[in-house]
Amino acid sequence: MVLSRAWTLIKHFEGTPKLSDFKLKEVQLPKIKNGEVLVEAEYFSVDPYMRPYSKRMMNEGDIMIGTQVARVLESNNKAYPVGSYVLSNAGWTTHSISQGKDLTPLIPNWPDHIPKSLALGTIGMPGLTAYFGLKEICIAKKGEIVLVNGAAGAVGSLVGQIAKIIGCKVVGSAGSDDKVQYLKDIGFDEAFNYKTVGSLEEALKKASPEGYDCFFENVGGYFADVALPQMRKYGRIAVCGAIALYNDTTPRKGEYVHFPLIFHELRMEGFTVQRWQDRYDEGLEKLMQWVIEGKLKYHEHITKGFDKMPAGFIGMLKGDNTGKAIITAK
Ligand SMILES: NC(=O)C1=CN([C@@H]2O[C@H](COP(=O)(O)OP(=O)(O)OC[C@H]3O[C@@H](n4cnc5c(N)ncnc54)[C@H](OP(=O)(O)O)[C@@H]3O)[C@@H](O)[C@H]2O)C=CC1
Numbered sequence: 595m596v597l598s599r600a601w602t603l604i605k606h607f608e609g610t611p612k613l614s615d616f617k618l619k620e621v622q623l624p625k626i627k628n629g630e631v632l633v634e635a636e637y638f639s640v641d642p643y644m645r646p647y648s649k650r651m652m653n654e655g656d657i658m659i660g661t662q663v664a665r666v667l668e669s670n671n672k673a674y675p676v677g678s679y680v681l682s683n684a685g686w687t688t689h690s691i692s693q694g695k696d697l698t699p700l701i702p703n704w705p706d707h708i709p710k711s712l713a714l715g716t717i718g719m720p721g722l723t724a725y726f727g728l729k730e731i732c733i734a735k736k737g738e739i740v741l742v743n744g745a746a747g748a749v750g751s752l753v754g755q756i757a758k759i760i761g762c763k764v765v766g767s768a769g770s771d772d773k774v775q776y777l778k779d780i781g782f783d784e785a786f787n788y789k790t791v792g793s794l795e796e797a798l799k800k801a802s803p804e805g806y807d808c809f810f811e812n813v814g815g816y817f818a819d820v821a822l823p824q825m826r827k828y829g830r831i832a833v834c835g836a837i838a839l840y841n842d843t844t845p846r847k848g849e850y851v852h853f854p855l856i857f858h859e860l861r862m863e864g865f866t867v868q869r870w871q872d873r874y875d876e877g878l879e880k881l882m883q884w885v886i887e888g889k890l891k892y893h894e895h896i897t898k899g900f901d902k903m904p905a906g907f908i909g910m911l912k913g914d915n916t917g918k919a920i921i922t923a924k
């Protein structure tokens with residue numbers, strides 16, 4: 595019998611999540627039955643979606659939602675042999691029993707020198723979000739100018755690099771000077787610290803006086819009010835996320851987008867990455883190829899230890915991370 599530890603959500607967040615919103619519980623797991631597997635988590639992802647989705651997908655007292663890279667410890671299911679690695683949607687729990695429906699094997703022939711934690715980031719959901727959001731919504735083309743905010747994060751840093759692979763000019767915004775330097779190190783043409791620039795409008799104009807063809811929106815709020823009027827004719831805006839708004843207790847009121855949409859003849863489209871679920875293998879193989887070729891640089895912000903999960907999640911929301919925020923089980 596295995597003792598599993600799990601972080602449960604005591605009550606739904608009000609504003610910014612607090613450590614006291616979570617409670618650590620221990621659960622004695624039963625022996626596995628026919629068709630079941632027992633998995634042990636090695637890496638956990640902490641993602642912004644957990645903030646808005648928790649209210650929509652969880653009841654108070656539930657185990658916190660989330661994805662993990664886990665290793666099969668025991669198996670009565672030949673699709674998941676002992677010792678194999680899987681992606682599991684079991685959430686914030688050290689061990690879990692599954693019949694396989696919520697498990698996804700890592701893509702075949704995962705190279706030994708590529709960290710398996712990348713299955714939660716660059717070669718996982720964030721990577722797919724960047725890949726499909728840029729290709730299918732922005733439809734970024736060689737020679738175009740791409741703007742991405744939240745650019746030093748798991749998704750944003752890949753958007754910028756994939757845009758460079760396509761042959762675009764890339765401008766990024768991030769919340770610290772160190773992150774701005776990171777963006778320049780991974781190939782962004784221009785980058786600025788949105789917290790310290792006097793005027794966002796001037797910073798965007800200075801970074802690209804000719805404006806922007808594509809805007810990959812990760813942040814929401816005021817940023818779009820300023821960015822949309824600087825979009826070039828027939829520009830495309832991929833609305834990926836709105837992390838600046840997730841912790842709001844009362845909805846913010848912004849400017850209206852109608853005039854820039856009409857007079858610049860823009861297309862603005864929201865999406866969630868599940869739209870391309872049937873093409874995940876295509877995206878993952880391309881992302882893996884680019885990582886192996888060195889064309890896609892990755893950075894992980896690692897918080898060590900399962901006990902630190904709530905702190906790692908809150909830290910990511912605050913901006914502690916450059917690249918993908920990962921928690922190690924041990
Ligand atoms: N539509 C979809 O299918 C998906 C959408 N997303 C969305 O993409 C966005 C990025 O996600 P991901 O890359 O995983 O997360 P990140 O790795 O970018 O981590 C979150 C980052 O957001 C930034 N941030 C936090 N608060 C603010 C704020 N008030 N204003 C500006 N920036 C802020 C911080 O960076 P900084 O220091 O720059 O402030 C922080 O590091 C999120 O909005 C997320 O919801 C992600 C995956 C799938």
Ligand SMILES: CCCCC/C=C\CC(=O)/C=C/C=C/C=C\[C@@H](O)CCCC(=O)O
Pocket residue numbers: 642643646647659661683719834835836866867868
């Ligand atoms: C109520 C406002 C919602 C705003 C956030 C919406 C989208 C942003 C975002 O972050 C979306 C993330 C999508 C994640 C996709 C796949 C899964 O890995 C997690 C989804 C949870 C689940 O379906 O198990």
